[in-house]
Amino acid sequence: MKIGKGSVVSLQYSLHLGDGEVIDASEPGDPLVYIQGESQIVPGLERELEGLEAGARRQVAVSPADGYGEADPGGIQRVPRREFPEGFEPAEGMELVAQGPDGEPLPFVVKGVERSLEGEVVIVDFNHPLAGKTLHFDVTVAEVRAATEEELEHGHVHGPEGHHH
Numbered sequence: 792m793k794i795g796k797g798s799v800v801s802l803q804y805s806l807h808l809g810d811g812e813v814i815d816a817s818e819p820g821d822p823l824v825y826i827q828g829e830s831q832i833v834p835g836l837e838r839e840l841e842g843l844e845a846g847a848r849r850q851v852a853v854s855p856a857d858g859y860g861e862a863d864p865g866g867i868q869r870v871p872r873r874e875f876p877e878g879f880e881p882a883e884g885m886e887l888v889a890q891g892p893d894g895e896p897l898p899f900v901v902k903g904v905e906r907s908l909e910g911e912v913v914i915v916d917f918n919h920p921l922a923g924k925t926l927h928f929d930v931t932v933a934e935v936r937a938a939t940e941e942e943l944e945h946g947h948v949h950g951p952e953g954h955h956h
């Protein structure tokens with residue numbers, strides 16, 4: 792069957808950012824499983840997969856606008872060192888999670904530490920690490936099936952590679 796809204800799709804994929812260096816990939820025998828039309832993967836990739844069948848292989852370049860969005864300069868913030876827990880040693884590249892006003896997780900990356908007149912300042916970036924990047928996917932459709940009513944109701948895939956409950 793062809794991939795369409797409500798299809799459960801198993802996907803082998805690898806991702807690079809234009810230089811061929813793979814930064815993310817599914818493990819052999821452990822595909823990414825998602826429901827088409829539920830915004831569970833980036834929009835540009837979801838669109839290109841529409842209509843494909845099991846066995847199809849595609850190389851897809853996804854622009855930032857169709858991927859994780861453009862990087863927002865406002866996402867980069869300067870946080871006084873004293874607002875971090877005592878004993879915490881910030882270092883460039885650290886991936887951490889702050890808590891938003893409603894307790895929602897806000898992941899960020901430490902970009903560096905600067906000394907200023909007010910003391911040490913930690914430069915943090917709340918942008919998605921892939922914001923502003925063109926995503927180069929190499930995808931193979933492993934399996935396509937219709938979602939069950941229950942899966943559509945829950946908005947996620949059940950079974951060996953999905954939710955268990």
Ligand SMILES: [Zn+2]
Nearest residue numbers: 945947949954
């Ligand atoms: Zn469920």
